[in-house]
Amino acid sequence: xxxxxxxxxxxxxxxxxxxxxxxxxxxxxxxxxxxxxxxxxxxxxxxxxxxxxxxxxxxxxxxxxxxxxxxxxxxxxxxxxxxxxxxxxxxxxxxxxxxxxxxxxxxxxxxxxxxxxxxxxxxxxxxxxxxxxxxxxxxxxxxxxxxxxxxxxxxxxxxxxxxxxxxxxxxxxxxxxxxxxxxxxxxxxxxxxxxxxxxxxxxxxxxxxxxxxxxxxxxxxxxxxxxxxxxxxxxxxxxxxxxxxxxxxxxxxxxxxxxxxxxxxxxxxxxxxxxxxxxxxxxxxxxxxxxxxxxxxxxxxxxxxxxxxxxxxxxxxxxxxxxxxxxxxxxxxxxxxxxxxxxxxxxxxxxxxxxxxxxxxxxxxxxxxxxxxxxxxxxxxxxxxxxxxxxxxxxxxxxxxxxxxxxxxxxxxxxxxxxxxxxxxxxxxxxxxxxxxxxxxxxxxxxxxxxxxxxxxxxxxxxxxxxxxxxxxxxxxxxxxxxxxxxxxxxxxxxxxxxxxxxxxxxxxxxxxxxxxxxxxxxxxxxxxxxxxxxxxxxxxxxxxxxxxxxxxxxxxxxxxxxxxxxxxxxxxxxxxxxxxxxxxxxxxxxxxxxxxxxxxxxxxxxxxxxxxxxxxxxxxxxxxxxxxxxxxxxxxxxxxxxxxxxxxxxxxxxxxxxxxxxxxxxxxxxxxxxxxxxxxxxxxxxxxxxxxxxxxxxxxxxxxxxxxxxxxxxxxxxxxxxxxxxxxxxxxxxxxxxxxxxxxxxxxxxxxxxxxxxxxxxxxxxxxxxxxxxxxxxxxxxxxxxxxxxxxxxxxxxxxxxxxxxxxxxxxxxxxxxxxxxxxxxxxxxxxxxxxxxxxxxx
RNA sequence: GCCGAGGUGGCGGAAUGGUAGACGCACAGGGCUUAAAACCCUGAGAUGGCCUAAAAACCUUCGUGUGGGUUCGAGCCCCACCCUCGGCACCA
Numbered sequence: 001x002x003x004x005x006x007x008x009x010x011x012x013x014x015x016x017x018x019x020x021x022x023x024x025x026x027x028x029x030x031x032x033x034x035x036x037x038x039x040x041x042x043x044x045x046x047x048x049x050x051x052x053x054x055x056x057x058x059x060x061x062x063x064x065x066x067x068x069x070x071x072x073x074x075x076x077x078x079x080x081x082x083x084x085x086x087x088x089x090x091x092x093x094x095x096x097x098x099x100x101x102x103x104x105x106x107x108x109x110x111x112x113x114x115x116x117x118x119x120x121x122x123x124x125x126x127x128x129x130x131x132x133x134x135x136x137x138x139x140x141x142x143x144x145x146x147x148x149x150x151x152x153x154x155x156x157x158x159x160x161x162x163x164x165x166x167x168x169x170x171x172x173x174x175x176x177x178x179x180x181x182x183x184x185x186x187x188x189x190x191x192x193x194x195x196x197x198x199x200x201x202x203x204x205x206x207x208x209x210x211x212x213x214x215x216x217x218x219x220x221x222x223x224x225x226x227x228x229x230x231x232x233x234x235x236x237x238x239x240x241x242x243x244x245x246x247x248x249x250x251x252x253x254x255x256x257x258x259x260x261x262x263x264x265x266x267x268x269x270x271x272x273x274x275x276x277x278x279x280x281x282x283x284x285x286x287x288x289x290x291x292x293x294x295x296x297x298x299x300x301x302x303x304x305x306x307x308x309x310x311x312x313x314x315x316x317x318x319x320x321x322x323x324x325x326x327x328x329x330x331x332x333x334x335x336x337x338x339x340x341x342x343x344x345x346x347x348x349x350x351x352x353x354x355x356x357x358x359x360x361x362x363x364x365x366x367x368x369x370x371x372x373x374x375x376x377x378x379x380x381x382x383x384x385x386x387x388x389x390x391x392x393x394x395x396x397x398x399x400x401x402x403x404x405x406x407x408x409x410x411x412x413x414x415x416x417x418x419x420x421x422x423x424x425x426x427x428x429x430x431x432x433x434x435x436x437x438x439x440x441x442x443x444x445x446x447x448x449x450x451x452x453x454x455x456x457x458x459x460x461x462x463x464x465x466x467x468x469x470x471x472x473x474x475x476x477x478x479x480x481x482x483x484x485x486x487x488x489x490x491x492x493x494x495x496x497x498x499x500x501x502x503x504x505x506x507x508x509x510x511x512x513x514x515x516x517x518x519x520x521x522x523x524x525x526x527x528x529x530x531x532x533x534x535x536x537x538x539x540x541x542x543x544x545x546x547x548x549x550x551x552x553x554x555x556x557x558x559x560x561x562x563x564x565x566x567x568x569x570x571x572x573x574x575x576x577x578x579x580x581x582x583x584x585x586x587x588x589x590x591x592x593x594x595x596x597x598x599x600x601x602x603x604x605x606x607x608x609x610x611x612x613x614x615x616x617x618x619x620x621x622x623x624x625x626x627x628x629x630x631x632x633x634x635x636x637x638x639x640x641x642x643x644x645x646x647x648x649x650x651x652x653x654x655x656x657x658x659x660x661x662x663x664x665x666x667x668x669x670x671x672x673x674x675x676x677x678x679x680x681x682x683x684x685x686x687x688x689x690x691x692x693x694x695x696x697x698x699x700x701x702x703x704x705x706x707x708x709x710x711x712x713x714x715x716x717x718x719x720x721x722x723x724x725x726x727x728x729x730x731x732x733x734x735x736x737x738x739x740x741x742x743x744x745x746x747x748x749x750x751x752x753x754x755x756x757x758x759x760x761x762x763x764x765x766x767x768x769x770x771x772x773x774x775x776x777x778x779x780x781x782x783x784x785x786x787x788x789x790x791x792x793x794x795x796x797x798x799x800x801x802x803x804x805x806x807x808x809x810x811x812x813x814x815x816x817x818x819x820x821x822x823x824x825x826x827x828x829x830x831x832x833x834x835x836x837x838x839x840x841x842x843x844x
Numbered sequence: 845g846c847c848g849a850g851g852u853g854g855c856g857g858a859a860u861g862g863u864a865g866a867c868g869c870a871c872a873g874g875g876c877u878u879a880a881a882a883c884c885c886u887g888a889g890a891u892g893g894c895c896u897a898a899a900a901a902c903c904u905u906c907g908u909g910u911g912g913g914u915u916c917g918a919g920c921c922c923c924a925c926c927c928u929c930g931g932c933a934c935c936a
Contacts, residue, residue, distance in 0.1 A: 211848095219847090221931085227936080258936065307934060336934095338934045339934080340936090344935070449932085571931080610855095652855085719868075721867095723866080787863095819903090843916045
């Protein structure tokens with residue numbers, strides 16, 4: 001063992017703490033600020049390999065930036081509210097607060113052990129009253145500006161965790177956490193009106209230099225569709241009316257559609273089972289029982305069961321007809337669960353000829369299918385139709401034939417030429433669309449897939465919603481002088497479906513004392529995504545008891561320059577944080593409109609078998625074991641080397657990988673130990689100016705590490721270090737300044753060993769305070785090069801030439817190569833492609 | 845189904861339209877050693893040929909998912925298709 005990693009890690013970490021090396025000087029003006037952010041962890045209690053990958057590799061970049069003269073803010077904290085604490089409490093009977101803070105303490109030590117250069121003085125803990133006081137304050141600001149409101153809504157409910165879930169926490173109709181099938185339940189809940197920002201969240205994406213896949217995922221999540229709202233008048237049948245069933249108000253079914261151009265093809269209308277009109281019309285239908293049974297049956301089904309069942313179901317409202325606003329046609333009305341109550345108006349106009357779902361439904365219920373869009377565009381209809389239809393038909397016949405095709409083979413869902421559409425027949429569908437809307441008394445409308453953000457949780461271990469109710473039941477924000485609105489401690493948090501805070505006597509007494517008799521507290525706590533939507537603002541002023549952050553510092557440090565995190569947060573946390581920033585910006589609380597300039601999603605470390613790590617598969621890699629055996633530096637280096645950090649791929653953990661990094665580090669240690677004569681000024685001069693092999697190798701590595709670091713490609717940076725070491729080992733003599741430069745370049749990757757070697761070299765201070773080595777660009781420029789020679793694009797040899805040699809000389813030299821001559825067969829090249837320092841291609 | 849990213853040796857991966865496979869793992873041969881470990885050196889895409897006791901060296905052809913195209917030249921650009929991964933999905 002060339003070095004004792006335990007000893008040097010301990011020593012180096014103590015030295016850094018003593019020197020307070022990583023504290024960002026937030027108000028300092030001397031250096032350019034750089035805000036490097038990494039998602040703060042949940043204090044689960046143990047650091048796993050994913051944490052290492054997240055923090056240790058991002059730390060390399062923090063160190064690279066610092067060495068290159070940036071004033072780097074690289075903070076850390078804990079996203080400390082959440083279910084696991086409560087579950088642990090239930091299971092082991094411990095206080096969630098104690099459990100959490102104990103874990104934090106343990107994880108702090110683990111985070112220190114990886115040698116990450118966090119600025120601990122900025123630490124935030126989301127469950128700490130000094131933090132959640134401001135989560136609450138921000139909530140009250142949103143409430144005051146009507147961005148937080150209470151609604152009675154059907155919510156998704158996990159029967160096992162006994163809590164309400166956000167849409168985002170449901171995967172395939174199951175609770176993301178425990179996999180239990182989600183049920184629906186109606187409760188009065190708090191919502192944040194993120195949909196008010198849907199358009200701006202969408203528009204803001206365009207300017208962000210994020211990877212397309214992240215932006216597209218957010219776009220899909222927001223799911224903007226532009227279309228129209230159209231009103232279908234409802235008529236009840238004469239039979240029923242004469243039987244004495246009448247309605248005072250003439251009901252209207254408003255539908256949302258993105259294809260108003262197909263309005264003439266509507267053959268029925270569908271209401272979602274939850275649509276209020278279903279209940280209203282119930283007494284006018286002749287098959288009341290059947291309708292009631294259907295609505296009751298679908299209410300029992302989970303969303304998953306509804307969408308899993310590909311077979312369409314539904315029931316007609318017999319005796320009820322809707323009137324097509326375009327042509328006055330009377331059509332049947334159905335209730336079917338393929339229409340979602342929560343999207344659009346909860347009602348759709350069905351165009352089986354031009355929509356897959358309507359087509360399937362019409363087939364099953366034997367409903368008419370009426371073609372109104374023909375794929376043959378009018379201007380070319382004649383020729384295209386004739387070509388496509390074997391020249392036997394004119395365009396009218398082709399249209400008729402096409403309409404028949406639709407009925408037989410399925411819907412045509414694209415644009416085309418309108419047929420069977422009254423005055424609009426013959427026009428292009430996409431052009432006529434808005435005229436049809438106008439002619440039918442409809443209006444343009446935009447819909448989003450995005451729903452408002454449900455933030456109420458019937459859970460204990462979360463930020464109490466800072467709201468109280470007056471005796472009439474109206475909500476009031478808790479005034480800021482009463483913040484933090486403390487989470488009560490006298491709570492029985494066994495899940496019952498009731499909010500645990502309701503069991504707190506202290507909370508009720510507090511409200512009575514502060515607000516008066518008859519006032520009651522809000523018992524729900526906030527979704528933890530609220531806590532994490534603004535933590536990067538708090539890092540700038542984490543201890544301030546008077547403000548959530550510091551206006552001057554926000555101006556200087558925001559937006560975050562680079563945010564590193566996991567791809568699982570693309571459509572939740574990342575969208576919420578953007579929403580918060582925009583909302584607070586509008587309230588003049590935050591100077592920026594977008595929180596994060598750059599965003600990188602990192603990949604996943606898989607088990608050695610290439611499978612996702614899981615206890616049941618027994619392929620979980622424990623980083624601590626590797627740290628113990630090979631040292632933190634080797635683990636860091638391996639994680640950096642495993643693959644490009646700027647692409648969210650899956651990288652299997654190679655059991656020999658860390659060992660090989662340790663060997664590499666030992667080779668460096670040996671090299672340095674063998675040559676540690678102090679450098680003279682002359683030597684430094686020589687090194688920087690001479691075009692010696694070592695100087696060149698250093699410059700190449702320097703350039704590679706710097707450039708690839710900025711791209712978050714640390715794998716090639718490590719490779720550059722390896723190449724450098726190979727070259728230095730091969731060199732006859734290595735001057736001490738070269739070793740110092742090597743150690744400085746090693747430092748971001750292997751901070752402990754670099755610190756140790758820095759001392760062995762007799763250098764002053766910390767290697768992490770040393771400036772990044774400079775090099776002379778001209779060192780990289782060589783005056784000769786090996787030039788590849790191709791004949792007809794195939795490599796046939798190479799020549800050593802001066803970079804500025806005349807083309808003629810190079811061609812002559814190339815032609816002297818036997819393999820080249822053999823290919824040329826004495827012929828003169830027809831063409832000579834010469835790209836200096838790259839290629840010579842002789843074309844015959 | 846739609847959208848996005850990708851497909852390169854046994855493995856992780858590298859490569860501004862210009863010598864494909866950097867760097868590393870695993871592997872093989874050798875050195876050091878009484879021996880092993882460690883360490884050091886060397887080798888290696890495939891195929892065929894030539895030479896040979898065998899190998900090395902040398903040469904041919906083929907090679908970045910498949911098929912076409914653009915180009916003096918394509919892993920990289922264009923078209924079509926196949927496959928893998930990720931996101932969305934009865935969103936009208």
